[in-house]
Amino acid sequence: MRTSLNVSEEVLSAFDAVWRAEGIDSRSRAIREAMLEYVESHSRLEDAEGDIAAVVVFDYEHEAVIGELHVVQHEFEAVIDATSHTHHGEWCLEAAFCEGPAERVRTLVYRLRDFDAVRRVSVLSLTAESTEM
8 A cells, every 4th residue: 555644854864864774675664664663562552451560751842831741740640650850952851650550651641642842752661461471
């Protein structure tokens, strides 16, 4: 199936440099692999049940969203055990260390992704199944 998408020249150039450096044979293959990684990541979060431990890392433009982010963090204080925060110019990088029901952590992640001034949200999680040998 063919499809098209709009991306900035800057993002496309960076993407092309990465897949070429990795030795992938075409942009199409690199896009397919990136899409599969995205789907797998989403599925892991979506399929998690019960209590989980997770680190939710996100970057955002400080002035554009800080007040609203504080409201969200307080709304989810039952699952956010601690946070770590650093500034880089006008951007911030934050890690929220979470523990609790997967549904609440998942909802937090989706809320963070709703903000235009939040650029990326990444999740690393442990479930009871992922800690068994």
